[in-house]
Amino acid sequence: MAKFLDTMEIISSIQRILKNAKEFVILISPYVDFDPRYKLLIKEKNDEHIPITLIWGKKKKQFKFNQDEKDWIKSMEFVDNIFCKELHAKCYLNENEAIIASMNLYKPSQENIEMGILISKQDDNEAYDNLWKEVKRLIKNKPNLIFIQKKTEVKEEGVCIRCKTPIKLDPNHPYCKKDYEKWNEFGDKNYKEKNGVCHICGKSNNSSLKKPSCLNCYNKNKSLFKNG
Numbered sequence: 001m002a003k004f005l006d007t008m009e010i011i012s013s014i015q016r017i018l019k020n021a022k023e024f025v026i027l028i029s030p031y032v033d034f035d036p037r038y039k040l041l042i043k044e045k046n047d048e049h050i051p052i053t054l055i056w057g058k059k060k061k062q063f064k065f066n067q068d069e070k071d072w073i074k075s076m077e078f079v080d081n082i083f084c085k086e087l088h089a090k091c092y093l094n095e096n097e098a099i100i101a102s103m104n105l106y107k108p109s110q111e112n113i114e115m116g117i118l119i120s121k122q123d124d125n126e127a128y129d130n131l132w133k134e135v136k137r138l139i140k141n142k143p144n145l146i147f148i149q150k151k152t153e154v155k156e157e158g159v160c161i162r163c164k165t166p167i168k169l170d171p172n173h174p175y176c177k178k179d180y181e182k183w184n185e186f187g188d189k190n191y192k193e194k195n196g197v198c199h200i201c202g203k204s205n206n207s208s209l210k211k212p213s214c215l216n217c218y219n220k221n222k223s224l225f226k227n228g
Helices: 007-020 036-047 067-074 125-139 146-152 177-183 215-220
Strands: 003-005 025-028 052-056 079-083 091-094 097-101 116-120 157-159 166-168
Touching: 003 007, 007 025, 007 036, 007 091, 007 097, 007 116, 025 125, 036 052, 052 125, 067 079, 091 125, 097 125, 116 125
Parallel strands: 025 052, 052 079
Antiparallel strands: 003 116, 025 091, 091 097, 097 116, 157 166
């Protein structure tokens, strides 16, 4: 069931959609002028390799999505922007929730009296799916859109959780042959490597055969662990 949102609730809900996203974020706002809070959250998602797509649509001088904002967006590998001159809708969503509101991603808009609704995919799947279909129509045939391209990439190479040697990505077999033979002398699936790394991203992590990846990589690659 949809939930009514007032001005402050819209602001906090947009921030929550950014914070909780695990697969993608889409921000649809004709007028754009990011304040530091949104920039921080967007950068965090970019660092987590969560694709964000910004769709904007107004070029009036007083509301212009300026070059500084564009340059900042371009500096984010997993953030993209699309211009749509007919855009008047304001909508913000991730894979689980969506907000439809009167508020733009623009500071003066946040100082107005705004209204919106929150739609949960779990509680109102039909409404969320209908909204998602409309969003897909809006972004159709946009070749620079990354939120689909990045998520469909298939990572095939992982690293040994003990020596960081490149090996086939397989959470059930996260050791190279040499280190597996060493590990197999004791065979403790819960043994945490003292100088271990994540099997997927290669960053420092207390990895074990039972839990070979960091939490962030696990959350983004759960399908790889189905047989684990």
